[in-house]
Amino acid sequence: MRIGIISTVGDYSWAGSEEMWKLFATEALHRGHSVAVMVQTPIAQSEELTKFHALGGVVFAYNPLNRYTSRTVSRGLYSRFRQLKRWQPEVVCTSGPPATPYRDKDLYRFLRAHTGGRVFIIQGNAESYVAGQAEREALRALYRSARRIICVSRDNAELLQRQLTSTLPIAILPNPIRTRLEHPLPWPGDLEQVRFATVGRYEVGSKCQDRTLHALSTAEWKGRNWRLDLFGSGPDERYLQDVIGYYGLEDRVTLCGFERDFAKIWKDHHIHVLTSRAEGLALALVESMFCGRPAVITRTGGNHELLRDNKDGFVSVGEDPEIIREALERAWMNRDRWPEMGEAAFHRANEWIPRDLPVRLFHTICNSGC
The missing domain is CATH 3.40.50.2000 (Glycogen Phosphorylase B;)
Structure with a gap:
């Protein structure tokens, strides 16, 4: 044929x-x-x-x-x-x-x-x-x-x-998934600073990274100990760099470029933030769950079918910055549960694929x- x-x-x-x-x-x-x-x-x-x-x-x-x-x-x-x-x-x-x-x-x-x-x-x-x-x-x-x-x-x-x-x-x-893991990765050793990561194209029309940055720009969030690394490539790279500067997040947020080895990303990061407007089923979410990491996602495409709210992570009902901030706040207040939720995320992804x-x-x- x-x-x-x-x-x-x-x-x-x-x-x-x-x-x-x-x-x-x-x-x-x-x-x-x-x-x-x-x-x-x-x-x-x-x-x-x-x-x-x-x-x-x-x-x-x-x-x-x-x-x-x-x-x-x-x-x-x-x-x-x-x-x-x-x-x-x-x-x-x-x-x-x-x-x-x-x-x-x-x-x-x-x-x-x-x-x-x-x-x-x-x-x-x-x-x-x-x-x-x-x-x-x-x-x-x-x-x-x-x-x-x-x-x-x-x-x-x-x-x-x-x-x-x-x-x-x-x-x-x-x-x-490109490489199927048989066990989740060990939990990152740095427990003092929360390390968020977003993995996706630099394309804000569908991936909404600018709205995540808006959600994290309040004085309350700036008073907390966290970093956000954005992995990817795409047409909105310059715009995202400008948004980071606009909200005064230069010391918090880094554009890291494309990284093919997803395990390399997740060995050093605690939780995935994926606040998309349009999705099928994000491969980046599947990969982070296989690594044993919870996520904050929007109710978009198949992401919310795979990830269960308050079990494997946290689901935002929309991509408005205020609504994203509410989901991020829920996640922050449940930081002690992240390792347990990451373990659940691994088993969920392993069953799903x-x-x-x-x-x-x-x-x-x-x-x-x-």
Whole structure:
């Protein structure tokens, strides 16, 4: 079977959302199938695809649309997906936000013209991700014709069906963890200073790091002994540095950049602060829970399905800074419980992510047709 995969994620050399399609592609290659992936140029050049190349996988690179290519694409004169079309996949699987298969018109035409199976992996959803009647109707028809739609959380699945007012062929599977830990990490040795960490793209529209900084900017919080390290990369790095200065948090908050080794992060940090506005199921949350760390999260995507309030961490009902501050306050007042909650978080994550996820993913996508 010839399987084509299209990731619509851009502007990053790698992202947690790419782990699911990579897991599926690797399993398919091990089973003797042919797999070609079409990814944006930074991801095509990533070292994360070394094993995929070694197994015989094919990589096609493409670039985001610019002013010129947008015009030619809108007129039907150009498509970035010609290489994959010539490769002649029998099954096509896309991975990304729900509306991109319609908004990128060359991708939309490619998918509509494809006569084989179509599978969609939805990596994150929010109220604003699907908008306008024409978009809803086009996506409804496209997704109804899918062999399967994979959502990484029940929240995302229910929202997508409401947005498109349609019952869809959805399966729910969690995002995988890159390295599965068999035991939580030891609790950090420094017990005097609380060390918060946030792991996620520097992209405040979805990750809301600026709102976390606002929540921590009060005189009361400045009188406490804590640090916050922000791990990641992305377009809002300069803005976040400015926000840190604006709130006078230069001696408290550090932008640490991207760190692939999640265990290296969590051996020195006590609790994860992940106050997102839009999520699927954050790989960064799964990783911190496997390390035995509680978290403060917002009720977004699958994060609150995985993490149980007051058991594995603390759930904020919204991303307004005042509401985030209330959740942070609850966490602070329960600091003595964090090691116990971290242990519970490890067991919860270990139960949530099935060990046979590659096999489940393969069969869900191929539906015994591969």
